[in-house]
Amino acid sequence: xxxxxxxxxxxxxxxxxxxxxxxxxxxxxxxxxxxxxxxxxxxxxxxxxxxxxxxxxxxxxxxxxxxxxxxxxxxxxxxxxxxxxxxx
Numbered sequence: 814x815x816x817x818x819x820x821x822x823x824x825x826x827x828x829x830x831x832x833x834x835x836x837x838x839x840x841x842x843x844x845x846x847x848x849x850x851x852x853x854x855x856x857x858x859x860x861x862x863x864x865x866x867x868x869x870x871x872x873x874x875x876x877x878x879x880x881x882x883x884x885x886x887x888x889x890x891x892x893x894x895x896x897x898x899x900x901x
Contacts, residue, residue: 821881833874833881844887845873851893858897872896 825832829840836844847855859869875896876888883892 817882820884821878824881824884825878833877836874836877838870841870841873841877845877846887851890854890854893855897858900862897862900864900868900872900875899 822832829836829844855869855872858864858872862868864872872893873888873896876892879892879895880886880888885892888896
Protein backbone atom coordinates (compact mmCIF):
# COMPACT_ATOMS: atom_id res chain seq x y z
CA UNK A 814 0.00 0.00 0.00
CA UNK A 815 2.85 2.37 0.82
CA UNK A 816 4.21 2.02 -2.70
CA UNK A 817 0.79 2.83 -4.23
CA UNK A 818 0.47 5.95 -2.10
CA UNK A 819 3.99 7.13 -2.94
CA UNK A 820 3.33 6.50 -6.64
CA UNK A 821 0.06 8.47 -6.45
CA UNK A 822 1.79 11.39 -4.72
CA UNK A 823 4.53 11.34 -7.35
CA UNK A 824 1.88 11.43 -10.10
CA UNK A 825 0.28 14.44 -8.45
CA UNK A 826 3.56 16.30 -8.13
CA UNK A 827 4.55 15.50 -11.71
CA UNK A 828 1.17 16.60 -13.06
CA UNK A 829 0.60 19.79 -11.11
CA UNK A 830 3.59 20.43 -8.82
CA UNK A 831 1.74 19.69 -5.55
CA UNK A 832 -0.84 17.37 -4.04
CA UNK A 833 -4.51 17.34 -5.03
CA UNK A 834 -5.59 19.00 -1.78
CA UNK A 835 -3.84 22.21 -2.87
CA UNK A 836 -5.53 22.47 -6.28
CA UNK A 837 -7.33 25.70 -7.12
CA UNK A 838 -10.87 25.48 -8.45
CA UNK A 839 -9.64 26.17 -11.98
CA UNK A 840 -6.92 23.51 -11.77
CA UNK A 841 -9.42 21.02 -10.33
CA UNK A 842 -11.72 21.59 -13.31
CA UNK A 843 -8.76 21.12 -15.67
CA UNK A 844 -7.43 17.90 -14.11
CA UNK A 845 -10.85 16.42 -13.34
CA UNK A 846 -12.80 16.72 -16.61
CA UNK A 847 -16.38 15.51 -16.50
CA UNK A 848 -18.47 14.16 -19.34
CA UNK A 849 -22.22 14.74 -19.46
CA UNK A 850 -23.02 11.47 -17.69
CA UNK A 851 -20.72 12.23 -14.79
CA UNK A 852 -22.04 15.78 -14.54
CA UNK A 853 -25.55 14.35 -14.24
CA UNK A 854 -24.37 11.88 -11.60
CA UNK A 855 -22.88 14.72 -9.55
CA UNK A 856 -25.99 16.86 -9.98
CA UNK A 857 -28.18 14.03 -8.69
CA UNK A 858 -25.81 13.33 -5.80
CA UNK A 859 -25.71 17.02 -4.92
CA UNK A 860 -29.49 17.10 -4.72
CA UNK A 861 -29.91 13.81 -2.85
CA UNK A 862 -27.07 14.32 -0.39
CA UNK A 863 -27.51 18.07 -0.05
CA UNK A 864 -23.90 18.74 -1.02
CA UNK A 865 -22.63 22.29 -0.91
CA UNK A 866 -20.33 23.50 -3.70
CA UNK A 867 -17.41 23.12 -1.29
CA UNK A 868 -18.38 19.51 -0.50
CA UNK A 869 -18.70 18.76 -4.20
CA UNK A 870 -15.18 20.07 -4.84
CA UNK A 871 -13.89 17.91 -2.00
CA UNK A 872 -15.50 14.88 -3.65
CA UNK A 873 -13.80 15.76 -6.92
CA UNK A 874 -10.43 16.01 -5.16
CA UNK A 875 -10.99 12.61 -3.55
CA UNK A 876 -12.01 11.13 -6.93
CA UNK A 877 -8.83 12.54 -8.49
CA UNK A 878 -6.77 10.97 -5.70
CA UNK A 879 -8.55 7.65 -6.22
CA UNK A 880 -7.68 7.87 -9.93
CA UNK A 881 -4.05 8.52 -8.99
CA UNK A 882 -4.07 5.48 -6.72
CA UNK A 883 -5.52 3.39 -9.56
CA UNK A 884 -2.92 4.74 -11.98
CA UNK A 885 -5.44 6.22 -14.41
CA UNK A 886 -5.05 9.73 -15.86
CA UNK A 887 -8.45 11.11 -14.82
CA UNK A 888 -11.28 10.02 -12.56
CA UNK A 889 -14.05 8.01 -14.14
CA UNK A 890 -17.47 7.04 -12.90
CA UNK A 891 -16.07 4.41 -10.51
CA UNK A 892 -13.85 6.95 -8.73
CA UNK A 893 -16.66 9.51 -8.56
CA UNK A 894 -19.10 6.99 -7.09
CA UNK A 895 -16.52 5.86 -4.54
CA UNK A 896 -15.71 9.44 -3.54
CA UNK A 897 -19.43 10.22 -3.13
CA UNK A 898 -19.90 7.08 -1.03
CA UNK A 899 -17.57 8.54 1.61
CA UNK A 900 -19.92 11.50 2.13
CA UNK A 901 -22.48 9.59 4.19
